Amino acid sequence: MNKNEVFCIGLMSGTSLDGIDLVYVKFDKNRYKDFEIIFAETIAYTDVWKGDLQKGIHFSSDKLIKLNIAYGELLGKVLLDFIDKFQIQKIDFIASHGHTILHQPANGITLQIGDGQAIANITKQKVVCDFRTQDVQLGGQGAPLVPVGDALLFSDFDYCLNVGGFSNISFQKDDKRIAFDICPVNIVLNFYANKLGFDFDASGKIASQGKINEVLLVRLNSLPFYQQRPPKSLGLEWVQENIFPLIDSLETDVSSILRTFVVHVAMQISKIIYKNNSVLITGGGVFNSFLIENIAYYSKTKISLEGEKLINFKEALIFAFLGLLKLDNQVNCLKSVTGASKNHSSGEIFYPKL
Structure with a gap:
């Protein structure tokens, strides 16, 4: 042994x-x-x-x-x-x-x-x-706490991006590990999918059928959190206070809410990984193919996915x-x-x- x-x-x-x-x-x-x-x-x-x-x-x-x-x-x-x-x-x-x-x-x-x-x-x-x-x-x-694991287990990648209830990212900059929460993801998408009787929007099919609410998209992207410098993190309380009331005041069609929020997520993530092809992406959001397509489109990045075990279980591993x-x-x-x-x-x- x-x-x-x-x-x-x-x-x-x-x-x-x-x-x-x-x-x-x-x-x-x-x-x-x-x-x-x-x-x-x-x-x-x-x-x-x-x-x-x-x-x-x-x-x-x-x-x-x-x-x-x-x-x-x-x-x-x-x-x-x-x-x-x-x-x-x-x-x-x-x-x-x-x-x-x-x-x-x-x-x-x-x-x-x-x-x-x-x-x-x-x-x-x-x-x-x-x-x-x-x-x-x-x-x-x-x-986030995962970045220590990112640094020691996955240093072959420029960026380690997790897309789960929230999206967060870590990367090396000036000999320091930088990491922060980017935006909510599944915690919002699942909430609205539940209203239609689904646990989640499988592959983003419902979102793909919706329309982008441009006013809502601008308001989401303008939330003060996105202008803050790291370190910063998000919790359910922030979503309940800032995201749900904003969405509900501007859109009632669930498919359009999902479509708009998918684009919002893709735009926020893309600001960080723009034109970088060395990104490890894990988390349940990876299986939302419509979301991944949008991230690839807005970031102009080639998305390569690792094995299913790592996608699903990276956080438990770390x-x-x-x-x-x-x-x-x-x-x-x-x-x-x-x-x-x-x-x-x-x-x-x-x-x-x-």
Whole structure:
């Protein structure tokens, strides 16, 4: 057995509520790039859980405490099923992002539920979680956290672009890693697709049938967030306050809303990756072919997609990697990315209590 090999499970739940992403991955401590995603799976949420996670932002403190523990127990049970299904024998640790309920870094608040002690007790494994809180306490945005993984695992690409609930990007500039949230994506597209009875707009078919509302497009592109310099990050609260009311005041046809928002997303992303053919694109939005076509059109960029495992599970993979760095007391949060007062090793470690 190679003593530099580490086997772990990473978990990620995104704001678009697609489900819980799990990866069983092998890392080589001598060469991080030589990772291997051995098993990967997404577990869909029940309607009850989807509703609770959507409404959690409005819960009282007591109710959030209970939700945190209940969600940790859910993750623990999902992990046991994953371990049993794939007959996984060797696990050095589990790293869980949890699910973001609140993210208001300007107010010193970020909350990712999924109690680490509950996960550790149920799985009988060491657990690393709560990766964002320390960064916010150090004056940072607490997001995005993936860029450390981008820098160490995917340095062959000029840009690493994730298109999920939100789109975010990271890249190297003047010997620093720069990263930030670009704009909302699936968190908005799925919301309006739901109004027609669909979980999402498969391949962007509904959007492709709509018309661009030019007034709405201009207003979306004029939102102050897009003029801010990084570090900057987005949360559900910002979408609820800025995006939904604006859309609903200017357009009622869902297909036209989707078409206009797809173009908005493509234009915002294109401002950053314009005419660059070294872009790694991952995340659920990659499967919206109409969106990808628009990004390619506005950015004048040749879009090349990696394997499906990486597209679907890159964030879960990187949270596993952040857990590895934390356990080795290595930096996993960059001040150049989040705006924190210093680089640091973030996350809480939990051990099973017998």
